[in-house]
Amino acid sequence: MLHFDPYSPAVDADPFPYYKRLRDEAPCFWSEEAQMWVLSRYADIVSAGQDWRTYSSASGNLMTELPNRAGATLGTTDPPRHDRLRALVQYAFMKRNLEGLAEPIRAIAKRAAEDLRGETTFDFKDFSAKFTVRVLMAALGLPSGEEAIVDEDTVREKAVLMVQSDPRTRSKGPEHLAAFEWMRDYAAKVIAIRRAAPRNDLISNFASAEIDGDRLDEREVLLTTTTLIMAGVESLGGYMMMFAYNLASFPEAREAVVMNPEWLANAVEESLRFNTSAQRFRRRLMRDVELHGQTMIEGDFVCLAYGSANRDERQYPDPDRYDIARKPRGHLGFGGGVHACLGASIARIATKIAFEEFHKVVPNYSRVADQLPWMPSSTFRSPLALELAVHS
Numbered sequence: 001m002l003h004f005d006p007y008s009p010a011v012d013a014d015p016f017p018y019y020k021r022l023r024d025e026a027p028c029f030w031s032e033e034a035q036m037w038v039l040s041r042y043a044d045i046v047s048a049g050q051d052w053r054t055y056s057s058a059s060g061n062l063m064t065e066l067p068n069r070a071g072a073t074l075g076t077t078d079p080p081r082h083d084r085l086r087a088l089v090q091y092a093f094m095k096r097n098l099e100g101l102a103e104p105i106r107a108i109a110k111r112a113a114e115d116l117r118g119e120t121t122f123d124f125k126d127f128s129a130k131f132t133v134r135v136l137m138a139a140l141g142l143p144s145g146e147e148a149i150v151d152e153d154t155v156r157e158k159a160v161l162m163v164q165s166d167p168r169t170r171s172k173g174p175e176h177l178a179a180f181e182w183m184r185d186y187a188a189k190v191i192a193i194r195r196a197a198p199r200n201d202l203i204s205n206f207a208s209a210e211i212d213g214d215r216l217d218e219r220e221v222l223l224t225t226t227t228l229i230m231a232g233v234e235s236l237g238g239y240m241m242m243f244a245y246n247l248a249s250f251p252e253a254r255e256a257v258v259m260n261p262e263w264l265a266n267a268v269e270e271s272l273r274f275n276t277s278a279q280r281f282r283r284r285l286m287r288d289v290e291l292h293g294q295t296m297i298e299g300d301f302v303c304l305a306y307g308s309a310n311r312d313e314r315q316y317p318d319p320d321r322y323d324i325a326r327k328p329r330g331h332l333g334f335g336g337g338v339h340a341c342l343g344a345s346i347a348r349i350a351t352k353i354a355f356e357e358f359h360k361v362v363p364n365y366s367r368v369a370d371q372l373p374w375m376p377s378s379t380f381r382s383p384l385a386l387e388l389a390v391h392s
Contacts (some may be wrong), residue, residue: 002026006063006280006303007167008009012374013379016281016320017240023270028292033170034063034378036282036301040308042315046284048304049337052078055283055302056329057339063282063303063378064165064172067182072153072223075281075339080332082338088216089224089342093204100324101139105350108134109357117361121368122246123238124386129156132237135350140228141194141201149189158182159233164377180226187225202228228343234251236334236347238277238375238382239333243351247388248367254322257355258363265350267324272333274322278380279307306332307381364391374386 004018005011011018022029022040028036035307048055060070070076074085075259079259112130116122142155161179165172165378172180194232195385198204205220214222247267255264274365280303289296309332311319316328334341341347347380367386375384 001135002027002040003033004031006031006038006040007033007165007376009167009270009376012376013372015307016311017045019305021083021315022305023308023312026292028294028296032165032229034301037296038303038305039291040305040312042312043303043308044330045129045332046082046336048302049335049339052082052109052338054286054289055304056286057082057283058347059240059284061283061339062163063280064170065282066162066172067177069223069227072219073227074224074342075227079338080368083367084214085216085220085224086338086342088125088208088209088214092202092209093342101135101346102349102353104296104358105135105353106155108138109354112354113302113357113361114206114356119362119390121387121389125240125384125389128155128237128240128244128334128354131157131354132233132240132301132350135236135346136229136232139202139346140190140225140232141199141203142190142229145195147193149193150186153231155186156233156237160237160331163234163380164375165374171376181313183229184222184226187222187229191225198216203263205314208228229322231341232343232346233381234360235277235341235343236350238380239272240351240354241382241386242275242277243268243355245367245372245383246275247355248365248386248388250322251366253322253366256324258359261356261359264355265348266327268348268351269328269331269333270324270326273316273326273328273331274310275381276307276331276333277380278333278335278341280305280379281287306335337365362388362390364392365389 009172012213019040056078061075077085112127132343133156143149158179161176194204195207203225223246257267282304283298285296285298287298294309334344365388368389373384376380
């Protein structure tokens with residue numbers, strides 16, 4: 001009998017056999033464990049992502065949503081409210097010259113990579129965690145150095161906890177909710193600092209963004225900032241862990257990008273298709289929908305399994321093969337439709353630069369363990385640790 005439990009540790013470890021059965025046998029599947037429908041085929045998920053009138057994000061987009069977040073962030077609103085929010089947030093992004101971040105990002109990557117010089121084994125998380133938090137501090141305007149109000153490790157720890165869930169209760173546990181409250185308090189302090197002394201950073205720009213007299217309200221500024229810190233730290237960090245996992249698992253691909261760094265950009269896209277950290281997001285039905293012989297009822301929740309869509313053989317030939325020469329156009333590694341990730345450009349730039357510098361110090365490496373500890377999350381997927389062995 002077919003089951004799919006997005007809270008299962010077995011799904012965290014390897015969701016792809018489950019996805020294939022869903023696509024082949026039940027592309028519109030009711031999950032008793034999750035109490036929602038699961039869509040697994042590329043065409044259905046792309047269609048749902050574009051049809052926000054039917055598949056609404058206004059009740060929250062995380063599989064296990066955080067309290068009071070819905071309705072105040074880009075991912076948890078529908079047009080026209082979403083369009084207003086996106087325009088204001090995009091305005092803040094445009095004011096912050098993203099290309100101008102390349103030089104500080106490279107400096108951050110070099111420092112993090114140099115810390116690994118001489119190591120024979122190490123946890124890649126040591127590199128990715130330092131890198132992602134420092135990049136987010138530079139891009140968002142989080143106080144750092146002598147101005148820091150908390151240490152980097154605490155910011156990352158709370159961001160990671162926020163996206164986790166308890167596989168036993170299939171809900172957020174007290175530690176996850178406490179991390180969310182901590183992050184909101186931290187975001188509020190940062191917003192106050194940047195309002196008192198604005199800079200050319202994203203948080204300063206969010207707080208003052210205005211188009212034709214329209215501005216973000218206080219709740220929107222706070223929860224958008226909180227979400228961006230969470231998403232920036234965990235999504236970028238999780239994706240970099242997955243990219244390193246792919247390269248360490250496929251030596252020919254690793255050797256190719258080390259020898260030809262110009263291939264990194266395409267390898268990033270293939271990794272986003274092959275093993276995105278953003279696996280599953282939620283929508284709520286605003287009307288009854290008939291699909292693949294099933295009737296989904298207005299009010300039901302629906303899981304859009306992006307990770308499955310990216311491995312759908314109806315869209316990508318030989319989808320379970322990791323091929324950095326592939327041109328995976330239209331992949332959903334950064335979501336899709338009206339909710340495509342606004343931070344995709346920063347993520348692409350940062351990942352490419354990070355691995356260019358990482359490979360200068362550690363060009364030859366492999367996984368130490370076959371079995372990895374995976375983050376317990378119904379929405380995101382990445383290793384909690386990735387031990388690598390360095391080879392001469």
